[in-house]
Amino acid sequence: MIGAARSVLRRGFEWIERPFDALFGPALNPVAQLGALGFFFFWIVAVSGVYLFIFFDTGIERAYASVEHLTSYHWFHAGAMRSLHRYASDLMVVMVVVHLLREFAYGHYRGVRWFSWLTGLPIIWLLYASGITGYWLVWDKLAQYVAITSSELLDWLPIFGEPIARNFISTGTLTSRFFTLMVFMHVAVPLFLLFIMWVHILRISRPKVNPPRMLAAMSLVALLGVSLWKPALSQGHVDLAKAPAEVGLDWFFLPLYPLTDIWGKGAVWAFLGAFSLMIGLMPWLPPLRRAKPAEVDLAHCNGCARCAEDCPYEAIRMVPRSDGMPFPVQAQVNSSLCVACGICVGACPSSTPFRRSEELRTGIDLPDYSLRELRERVVACAATLTGSSRVLVLACERGAGAARATGTVVMPCVAMAPPSLIDFILSRNLADGVMVSGCPENACYNRLGVAWSEQRFAGVRDPHLRARVARSRLATIWASKFETKRLEREITSFRAGLAQLPPLKRNPLTASMISIAATADRRTPEEVGG
């Protein structure tokens, strides 16, 4: 059931993201910058909040008057800040909710990612607590509604001796000290929220906490425009002798409040508890079977740190050398963080399939899918290719090429393939062209696989694809598993382009390679065929 929901959501996101990709380009697509935009809106809320605090008076009678004063008489700066403060908070809720749904849709919450997923849960609670305490401070009719409903919800829990809600149903029971407490809460809770946001990204390598400047600038200008077009206004002074019967509700922060009237408070708490429990358990439902983590072979590791640099999970760190070799450091894998994506294998300068040794070894390798096995699969798969424009597809197991039946070698992530593998395929005439098929650019399962592959091919990231490799014989496609038709179209078009090129110079395989090619029995079903 979880898988079906994920699949439907994923299709939905891809349906939304493709037009956004077309308009914004992968780098600026806001749907792929949800976490970074969440941080961005937090900072807008923080700065505007500090500014508003200059004008805010915490007295019970003066709170409303001070907010009205800044909204009416200082609309062009403080009033605009109030609107920025409010709408940026709402946008942060939108970013958090859509971010959660997207990470769920793309399966970015299981395995080693449990930590970020789980620490996202208190972020939701704290974000809502921050917003609700903020609405309280305005002390208008909406604040009265929020105060009564929130305290009724809290009173349902058997914690307080005297119902808190009694403070808000008759005059003379509330003091200015209460507002001082609420201001403290409205400052302390967001500070704690920021701390948890930091914890949330602790285990992420190169977290995106700032959106691209162009996107940030457009968002800020648009937010300012919306703030001037529809300024945030109060809804009339609190009158405790009257019920706040009708209010303009903020549906981003307060969607559950009407449910307290429809379902009852117990049911709302049950819903919140069930939601939190479900979110908390999801990374382990069902338990994930993990591949064996990468292993370092010190005899082939020179401590260059490229693997540690490229690992998206911060699972590799450099430690002092332990084998007496004349290098200061060596790679060390934290097996609890490694997902066996193989990106480190592709980053290692020792990962070259040109090696003629009987046992192909590299500095860091996957026990379940070694570089040697990858070379064997490539050689075996190439032997099945026929025709004049032979295309060998190196495919990510989560992208469009994963289910392809022929001429395809599948791996955990395309960045597992070292650039020298492409050089090897073309220089040994194993194929006329290589198509690298990975996840969509903004939805790489291993976050950085697509980016690292592109940078290696472009020669801006080590290890580079050698200049001698004809770029016309290499094509990339970043497409999801739902875009198989697009992949086939791209392959057909690539083949047509290859047909225009002169034939490859033939460099025969060495004897050891030929013997490897003969081991066709090791091929997986996907690789068999022409």
Next chain:
Amino acid sequence: MKKWLQICGQFAVIAALFAAVAAFADWPRYRQTPQGTGIIMLSFVHSADRRAECRRLTPEEIAKLPPNMRRVQDCPRARRPIYVELNVGDQIAYRATLSPTGIAGDGPSRVYQRFVLPVGEYDVAVRMRDTPRSDGFDYERMDRVALGPDQMLVIDFRPEAGGFVIK
């Protein structure tokens, strides 16, 4: 030119999304109670007497206690429940025996109930029993009240004011 058009398009999409968010920041309006109604709120906190009187301990009982905890009287902490009844018109709107709060049952009894009623005039009678008596009431108040639109009429209990207060 094409780049500027693209930027304009990007900005338009972002601005439209933000405008939609701003629109839902206070719309559609939510009405908690139907039009033409008011609320009678029965809400108070009251501690009934202790369940039992203090009892003088016998010298043997005192001797059994640890030296640093010896006392001459044993005063049970638990309080009695209270019985509350609210009549609106000739209908019983609320009737409950309210236990004391707290793990040891020594906290006050509390009630917080709202009654949404059509606007109009009502005969309200509220009664409470907080002693061991089995019939009759220790506190009672009857009044005729006018309930206006969206009005919140609170029935409270203030011992210092002599009992129930309707405001």
